[in-house]
Amino acid sequence: MSIASMKKVVKRYGDFTAVDHLDLEIKQGDILGLLGPNGAGKTTSIRALSGLLDIDHGEITIFGKKQTTKNLEIRRRMGIVTQEITVFTDLSAEENLRYFGQLYGLGGNELNQNVSRVLDFIGLKEHAKKKPGKFSGGMQRRLNIGCALVHRPEFIIMDEPTVGIDPQSRNHILESVKQIASEGATVLYTTHYMEEVQAICNQIQIMDSGRIIAGGTLEELVGGMQHEDTIRMTAATASTGLTEEIKAVSGVKDVKVNGNDYVIVSTADSGNLNRVMEIAMRHGGVKSITDEKPTLEDVFLTLTGKKLRDEE
Amino acid sequence: MFLIMIKHYLNRVLRDKIMLFVYGLLPLAISGLNYMIFSANTQGDAHMLNGYNVIASSIVMSILILFQIFSSSTIIDYLHADVMGGRRWRLMAAPRSFFHYIFAATIAAVIFSMVSGAVLLVVSYFLFNVYMFNLGVVFIVMLILSFMAQMFGILLFIFFKKKSTTEAIIMVSGFAMQIFAGRLIMGFSLGESVDRFFQHYTPYTLGLNAIFYSGTFAAEPGSETFQILTDIGLVNLDMGRAFINIGILVAISVILTAAVYMVQRRRPL
Numbered sequence: 001m002s003i004a005s006m007k008k009v010v011k012r013y014g015d016f017t018a019v020d021h022l023d024l025e026i027k028q029g030d031i032l033g034l035l036g037p038n039g040a041g042k043t044t045s046i047r048a049l050s051g052l053l054d055i056d057h058g059e060i061t062i063f064g065k066k067q068t069t070k071n072l073e074i075r076r077r078m079g080i081v082t083q084e085i086t087v088f089t090d091l092s093a094e095e096n097l098r099y100f101g102q103l104y105g106l107g108g109n110e111l112n113q114n115v116s117r118v119l120d121f122i123g124l125k126e127h128a129k130k131k132p133g134k135f136s137g138g139m140q141r142r143l144n145i146g147c148a149l150v151h152r153p154e155f156i157i158m159d160e161p162t163v164g165i166d167p168q169s170r171n172h173i174l175e176s177v178k179q180i181a182s183e184g185a186t187v188l189y190t191t192h193y194m195e196e197v198q199a200i201c202n203q204i205q206i207m208d209s210g211r212i213i214a215g216g217t218l219e220e221l222v223g224g225m226q227h228e229d230t231i232r233m234t235a236a237t238a239s240t241g242l243t244e245e246i247k248a249v250s251g252v253k254d255v256k257v258n259g260n261d262y263v264i265v266s267t268a269d270s271g272n273l274n275r276v277m278e279i280a281m282r283h284g285g286v287k288s289i290t291d292e293k294p295t296l297e298d299v300f301l302t303l304t305g306k307k308l309r310d311e312e
Numbered sequence: 313m314f315l316i317m318i319k320h321y322l323n324r325v326l327r328d329k330i331m332l333f334v335y336g337l338l339p340l341a342i343s344g345l346n347y348m349i350f351s352a353n354t355q356g357d358a359h360m361l362n363g364y365n366v367i368a369s370s371i372v373m374s375i376l377i378l379f380q381i382f383s384s385s386t387i388i389d390y391l392h393a394d395v396m397g398g399r400r401w402r403l404m405a406a407p408r409s410f411f412h413y414i415f416a417a418t419i420a421a422v423i424f425s426m427v428s429g430a431v432l433l434v435v436s437y438f439l440f441n442v443y444m445f446n447l448g449v450v451f452i453v454m455l456i457l458s459f460m461a462q463m464f465g466i467l468l469f470i471f472f473k474k475k476s477t478t479e480a481i482i483m484v485s486g487f488a489m490q491i492f493a494g495r496l497i498m499g500f501s502l503g504e505s506v507d508r509f510f511q512h513y514t515p516y517t518l519g520l521n522a523i524f525y526s527g528t529f530a531a532e533p534g535s536e537t538f539q540i541l542t543d544i545g546l547v548n549l550d551m552g553r554a555f556i557n558i559g560i561l562v563a564i565s566v567i568l569t570a571a572v573y574m575v576q577r578r579r580p581l
Contacts, residue, residue: 050405072407080405084398090327102316103406147402 001028002061003155003186004049009058011044011210018044020210021058026155026188026203031181033201034190035296037304041210042190043083046159049188050080062155076104079153083160085140086147089133093124093143096132097150104151114150121179122146123172138169145173149180156180157188162196174200194296204296208304221299228253230292231264231276236285238262245279260287313408314416321420325386335386335428339379340435346371347440360441361537368440370546374495376429376450377519380457381486383425384465385479390417391466392475395581414581418462425458426451445527449554453519456561460515463568470575489516515564522557525550 004026011019019041026032036042047053049060051067051074060067062074087096097115106114119125122142132140145161158177162170177200181187189201197204198218205215214221235242238260246262247255251270256263266272273291280286325331350367360366394403394413403413433450436442444450461482468478490496492510501507511517524546 047401050401052401052404072409075405075407078405080402082398082402082405086397086399086402088324090324095323099316099320100406102313103403103408105313105407 002026003028003030004062004067004188005060006045006049007059007061009045009048009060010056011041011048011053012056017210019048019055022207022211024049024205024212026186028186029181029184030203031177031187031189031201032203032205033197034188034205034207035194035197035300036190036207040207040304042207043159044210045207046157046188046190050078050157051075076151077154079148079151079156081145081148081156081158081161083163085132085144087132087140087143089131092129092131093135093146094119094128096143097146100147101150106151114152118146118150121149121176136166136169138165138172141165141169142173142176145176153185155186155188159190160192161189162191162193170196194300198296206300206303213303214299218296222294222296229266229268229270229272231262231266231273231289232292233262233264233276233280233289234287235260235262235280235283236287237283239283242280242283245283246276249275249279314412317408317412317416318420318423321390321417322423325389325420325424328389331386331389331424335379335383335424336431339375339428339432343368343372343375343432343436343440346375361541362443363441364443365441366443366537366541366546368436369443369445372432372436372440372442373445373450373523374490374520376432376454377457377516377523378486378490379432380425380429380454380519381461381489381516382482383421383428383458384461384468384482386421386424387417387462387465388469388475388478388482390421391469391581396473410581414466418459418466421462422455422458425461426454429454429458443527445523446551446554449526449558450523452558453522453561456558456565457515457519460561460565460568463565463572466572466581467568467575470572470579470581486516489514493517493520495520513560515561518557518561518564522554522561525554525557 002025004024006022006024009019009022010017022041022045024045034042034045044053048055049062049067051060051069051071054069063077065071065074067074087093088099091099094115097118098111101111101114116125119128122145124139124143124146127135127139132143135143141161145158148156148158162173165173174196177187177189189197191197202217203215204218204221205212206221207213216224238257243255243257243262246252246264249266249272251266251272252264253267254265264272264276273289277286277289280289347365347368350371391414394400394417404410433442433444437444465478465482468481469475472478472481487496489510491500492502492506493514493516494500494507494511502510512521527546
């Protein structure tokens with residue numbers, strides 16, 4: 001069942017088209033990873049989906065209802081985790097959760113129970129009375145997420161929720177996202193970290209220049225890609241004969257030799273690993289050999305021509 | 313829900329040590345300092361009338377009005393924190409109208425400003441024997457001026473979208489109104505008609521004079537006390553003129569509110 005869909009959505013800022021006839025569908029229970037280089041239109045799409053921006057063309061439907069900037073009922077059922085930490089530093093962790101809960105109409109026992117549950121969930125129960133100004137970056141991020149969960153949303157949008165945090169907090173957040181989804185919520189997750197998408201998302205959409213350019217499961221994306229196979233081998237002894245024989249194998253496009261290290265590029269699905277190993281065994285043996293499969297990073301690079309994350 | 317939002321904004325300002333210092337202690341400190349300077353230049357008990365200190369009364373009311381005008385820095389702080397950064401999107405994503413936040417923040421800023429004004433009045437009453445004039449008028453003037461200041465602050469923020477610029481304009485305009493009214497630098501003059509305008513028709517002097525018109529200091533004409541009263545602009549009871557001044561302040565507030573509404577539609581926050 002579809003929870004949210006965007007059909008031919010266009011959003012322009014003057015002459016610049018941030019979102020260009022975007023089609024996107026999110027099904028109930030999905031953790032959908034939205035990937036795209038900087039400026040791809042991810043944040044604009046998310047804001048449009050959240051009803052924070054008027055769109056110029058197309059239609060957005062959430063929970064079967066048309067999303068607009070005035071539809072407060074849809075917002076009540078959604079949770080938003082922004083890229084920036086938006087908690088109030090003058091209020092304690094608990095007060096932050098209470099206020100956000102109240103903004104979504106919670107009160108009384110329901111509010112108390114939800115605040116307590118979320119404090120537990122984000123691992124900040126012992127720090128409930130402390131102000132987030134004194135928290136580490138990871139704790140602030142977790143509180144930021146907690147504020148979006150306190151009203152038990154059915155559809156949660158997380159816009160790069162793990163930027164700039166330690167590995168322990170990142171793992172905690174990733175596990176939390178999986179748990180939220182296992183409890184029935186639907187999650188739209190954007191990130192610059194490919195490994196996060198691989199770890200938690202069951203659906204991936206790749207976006208560039210305001211459009212979705214590829215989508216599917218991780219296996220579908222990687223499997224559907226026309227890619228070269230790369231074999232990395234360290235031979236026991238390198239020789240011209242070995243190099244020439246490998247070059248002569250059907251499908252081999254390129255062989256690079258550096259000392260005893262070989263990088264052999266073949267056409268996709270050539271299945272040359274065994275053949276190369278046989279040849280190497282005849283020329284003195286193999287110390288190590290690996291067949292590199294394309295990764296999501298390769299898929300992304302091939303499709304967009306850009307790295308997802310700037311070099312750090 | 314609206315009350316919860318107001319409480320939230322009040323909570324934030326009451327936990328801001330800088331704001332508490334600026335609006336809690338600073339007016340008292342400035343009033344005290346001014347009082348000491350002016351008292352040093354007066355002889356005997358000439359500045360005391362009916363048990364009240366006329367110099368302190370004038371100074372405290374002047375500072376009270378000035379800080380109501382400056383109080384727009386509260387709303388500017390809120391806007392800067394909630395509207396300019398990522399929190400804007402987070403708050404807008406909640407099922408509340410954007411205007412609810414602005415209204416709640418405005419009301420909280422007005423309450424904070426009035427409470428800080430009340431603290432100044434109470435403390436100065438006990439410390440400096442300040443005359444309270446007509447307390448009803450004092451509070452109405454505080455309320456209108458504080459609301460007007462918030463509207464002015466929002467209007468400036470819509471135009472400049474920058475906290476430091478907006479605050480600087482408010483500070484300069486506040487002090488300019490005080491200086492040109494001749495209440496900070498004695499004898500300062502820009503010519504009779506300009507002086508007259510600044511002594512009667514700026515928000516600062518409209519508010520201050522409304523308070524002065526609402527009380528009575530009946531000193532004997534020709535006495536030294538009468539001269540002091542005349543010098544510092546304390547006038548005898550004239551509630552009609554007090555209400556005219558209040559009416560003008562209300563009119564200015566309504567115009568500013570309408571301006572905020574219209575400008576916000578064309579140039580959203």
